């Protein structure tokens with residue numbers, strides 16, 4: 397998934413630096429990804445770790461982590477369910493909330509009419525299968541993740557769901573086919589939460605805490621509202637031209653609150669090592685972070701030049717050079 401602040405391209409750098417820093421075997425460690433987003437960092441560590449704790453305040457992100465981090469069931473069953481769901485969306489057309497509010501028909505062309513109908517059909521079917529016990533909870537999150545990831549690829553947007561494009565772009569014209577959201581089955585007792593990080597931190601403990609909070613004022617709940625709407629599939633009155641729903645406002649996105657939020661988090665963290673990803677364009681300065689970390693243990697950092705691509709509203713891809721910092725606290 398193309399996600400603001402995704403660490404997809406940085407995950408091996410983060411993995412190597414964590415491994416080189418800690419004076420423990422990864423296989424004996426409890427690793428927590430407290431702002432997990434797409435789950436890519438937790439997924440990178442999962443095969444090498446004793447236990448993974450994953451958390452994000454956004455519901456769609458929780459769904460992804462329930463699948464990628466929490467799930468442990470037979471791959472053949474997963475294949476069968478995907479096959480059956482694809483057969484349903486080929487043969488049946490159920491129009492529902494997405495068609496009514498987020499399609500060409502609704503004058504909010506986030507999806508073509510055909511794909512909006514397929515999303516509704518799949519979403520209604522997944523809920524029905526859970527209700528009549530054809531699938532269990534693990535299978536439910538697997539199917540929801542598969543739908544979210546596959547639908548996201550066909551969204552008629554520049555990159556996020558803050559707005560839709562006036563004309564349907566080529567990639568959004570493809571017919572929805574639900575692809576399997578592969579997870580790694582393990583015998584770990586992994587934990588997945590959907591909480592405010594500063595609340596959850598008071599209730600967990602472990603060895604490695606990885607922090608990747610929002611670093612600017614762009615709220616995830618607003619930019620990915622449609623993923624929450626597909627995941628929750630609840631009824632509400634969409635607001636205005638873009639069909640926004642009520643969304644969570646994070647203190648990490650507020651200049652006036654973010655310093656205290658980080659300090660409180662670090663103060664309450666019961667972990668041997670803390671790693672914080674933050675870049676040089678964030679609301680907190682390098683010195684802000686250094687000051688906070690230095691109060692609570694031994695501080696160091698690693699930096700990496702990073703070329704990222706940013707989509708602007710005209711769909712022009714601009715290259716952007718940033719410095720990614722990995723701030724480290726050991727105690």
Ligand SMILES: C[S@@+](CC[C@H](N)C(=O)[O-])C[C@H]1O[C@@H](n2cnc3c(N)ncnc32)[C@H](O)[C@@H]1O
Nearest residue numbers: 401402403431433434453592593608610616646
């Ligand atoms: C930079 S992204 C994380 C990206 C992730 N590491 C990845 O590679 O996909 C920040 C995440 O923090 C989440 N978030 C924002 N405020 C939060 C809070 N107060 N508690 C927990 N999660 C929060 C957002 O929903 C978002 O997914």
